[in-house]
Amino acid sequence: MTTARDLDARYGRTGRRRLPWIIAGAVALLLVGAFSWMTVAQSMGSVDADDLGFELVDEHSVNVSFQVTGVQGKDVVCAVEALDEEFGVVGWKIVEIPAGDSHSQARSVTVPTVAEATTGLVNTCWVA
Template sequence: MTTAQELDERYGRTRRKRAPWVIAIIIAVVGVGAFAWMTATREMQSVDADDLGFDLVDSHTVTVRFQLTGVQGKDVACVVEALDEEFGIVGWKVVEIPAGEEHSQAISATVPTVAEATTGLVNTCWVA
């Protein structure tokens, strides 16, 4: 004759261990929290540069105007490039922008070139 305990074991009515599930849920919550924290800190340090225009001063100089949007109270550095008609780089310069209290700043940078440029633009910016 089978007992009630044997029937419970046969048909899966035994107590399941909860420890593995609890540990898995804790690990998942910690992982999601770490991912959210890394994303938030990366976004707080991001800098966005939008080209506003350029002026060809002469055959060896270009002035690039751009708007810097991003972090407040931190120094920023940007790479500004001058390109020829085939989009080859004929001049570039690292522009260091001191910390400002405004969320957005209009910047103008003069780039010396080795040949005549047809355009100027901002390649990238980062928190210095």
């Protein structure tokens, strides 16, 4: 009498069919883990800047207020710009913010301009 094991051996139905599925599952888990880690690592080093307002001091300067939220315990650098009516850059300043104890810091900086500005804003911030 032939058994199921004999029939499987005769027609090539062995446990090798599972091997590609096991390998594919392991690769999928590694990819999900790698993408998850990259997302977490990128967000840990990101800095967010929110414009709080601006005040035109005179035709050659504008005062820009903003809040920086991000990495605690590391220095942050921000590029602050003054723009004219046509959104052209008429002044900019690099602001270095030393590391603080809080997660968020508010700053106000005066940006010198070459022409009259109509607004001021933070272009970008990064960890120094």
